[in-house]
Amino acid sequence: MDNLIIKNIANPHELERIFRKEPEVFKNSFSHAWEQNPDSQVLAVWNERLHFKETANTEKASLLQKNFLSMGILAILAGISTRIIFHFVEQQAIAPINLIFGILPFIAAYFVYNRTPKKNVLYTLASLFLISGFYINMLPLEHKDSIILAYLHLPIFLWVVLGLAFTGNEYRNGSTRLAYLKFNGECGIFYASMAISGMLLTALTMQLFRFVGMDISQFYFKNVVLFGAAALAIVTAYLVSRNLKLSKNIAPYIAKIFSPLVLITLLVYLVTVIWVGKNPFLDRNFLISFNGILISVLAVTIFSITESGIDEKRSISDYINFTLIFLALIVDSVALSAIVFRLSSYGITPNRLVVLGVNILIWANLIWIMLSYMRFLRNKTGPSTIQDAVTKYLPVYGLWAAFVTFTFPLIFD
Template sequence: MDINNIIIENIDNPHELERRFRKEPEAFVKSFSYAWEQNPDSQVLAVWYERLHFKETANNEKVFLLQKDFLSMGILAILAGISTRIILHFVELQAIAPVNLVFGVLPFIAVYFVFNNTPKKNILYILASLFLISVFYLNMLPLEQKDSIILAYLHLPIFLWTLLGLAFTGNEYGIGSARLAYLKFNGEFCILYASMAISGMLLAALTMQLFGFIGMDIEEFYFKNVVLFGAAALAIVAAYLVTRNLKLAKNIAPYIAKIFSPLVLATLLVYMIMVIWVGKNPFLDRDFLLSFNGILLSVLAVTIFSIAESGTDEKKSISDYINFALIVLVLIIDSVALSAIVFRLSSYGITPNRLAVLGVNILIWANLIWIMLSYMRFLQNKTGPSTIQDATTKYLPVYGLWAAFVTFTFPLIF
């Protein structure tokens, strides 16, 4: 008996049809058309028809979406490279500030996010207007080396980073899991971008060396027209690969977080002991205070990255205790730095730099307190890991608001 007759004869036997399909799926699919033509009114075969053809439709839609995403990524990558090269030209002419180079990359990543996860119109209007306002405002500032203007240059990328987060989360900007996904995206993006950038640097070194063998010095031309273009375009490519769930970055990121946290904790402990040993005083030494704040920001970034990659596992691990110890140590550092800044303000008066550093230290101090208390409750089995993630993600807009305040008001006030 051929399989055509088997399908028809077992039309009222779902178990046998399923068994035949699993045993000989290709033959079953090829012979199904005949059975369907002979029994067009059969509800059983109608279900099988939808089952078999729905898979084909779903796969076609998936391929189409991948092609659509890939095409949009390619166009945006090229536009980012061209824009960055044009901006560099005006920077070299000293017509605009170097910080404008961020507008050669970040807006295009934002467009990619919006294109693939279309938000409501009001979010689109907010993103477009704030990016445009930032561009015009930045280039209205005089090209001077004033402290307030330099602070605006330093805080603008942070503000744009929060706008990028709005583009990433879209309509789910208020949901903690969406913000956590954005933090994870940043960690995986940095890992992937660094990996590809190292390969690009090796290619650049090889290319310049090869041309050097024939007496041609192409270093300046190659940097301006190839390396810079590639660096900007690579950011869009990396964003595309991360959002397409590339396994490389997603598999490596948690391990890097687990490795870095204990290393940073050990390094920080040794550093603090040596600071006390040699008698360094952040209250009197301005440069040491600045380095102290640099360490604080770096360790905070590592801690947030580690929390983001820790997942939602209710079971506690050694990583949780390491993260908690790291948070406590960073909180101690921030408290010392905060005391030193208040001391310098009361002793030497208010300056834009001191006020900006004071503000960011207060924000970090409050955030660390929140995270530490959440971690304590989690380690005491009073709450789940979601409270730690909420303490991390819900505070992100506060940093963006402070960055916006410094960027848009300090040059006017000072």
């Protein structure tokens, strides 16, 4: 082999062919050829090529070890914090929504540690988490509509804050925001997969202890399941951010399979609704389910856009997404009309105002996405316009969630 290397020293194409055919043999024989021709520039390049990977792997291993250690510490802290918060929730000293502070701040800390944002971004993140935690615990522990709405909207607001931690200094960049949405989809898939494994382990553990006459269900839930659920969120963030192939390979296929199934289901449901004569204007529960469908369809569409991607070449997935958006817009228009009718007929309440606001926001977002898709399908723009319609609207949802969380308990006190 070393003779072949020396013989073809002036033939880069042949050297590359020999290497690709038998890379290990090539590497083993190269050192002898290099010793015989130390002045060859061609072999000098090959020497760097063959041995650079060892240095790169060493640096990568060092970085991986550093990130793994930080992930482990944050996962343990998240588990401990969640267990402590749960103790106070049990004592009815604080609201259950505080459990979110046992997870999201630590995921944000992991992003900050690995991305090192500017001080103004860091201070903004810390301030928003601290203010949110302080404010939500200043509210009375009452089951009033305005306070429950604040509890429901706080996770949405903090999810957008977490997005700031993920994007860091590039929070204005549309592609970075799109990466955050993809990260959420992949995290959801991987977390669910690992959670199922954890549930099986829990069931097995419970049964094993029952065989010896011990019921450890309460202890196990408080000290193992709760801790594990919180820590797993940090571990999942770490694994997905390390470009784990499992979630990245599965997510696009789920998006491509799930979108047409949702489209068929929605079409059948809408036809059935018209057939049986259900009226969202008069039936409150049906109106709530209508809004649930709307939010689900929007989530599926965004998931499909971010995970399956949009190529310059139009595909059947693009037409399915466009149809889903169009149907969702019809559902939202009907829901908006029903909400306005109920407001004018039965008066203003915090719940009705929130539903109205959410539907207006979604309606505007769907219009933007649909118009972008129409221009894309007519070859007037590229896929970036659709991605912009998805990513640039995210802060609007965060602002609305912040408005409901921080003002409704004061306005409707």
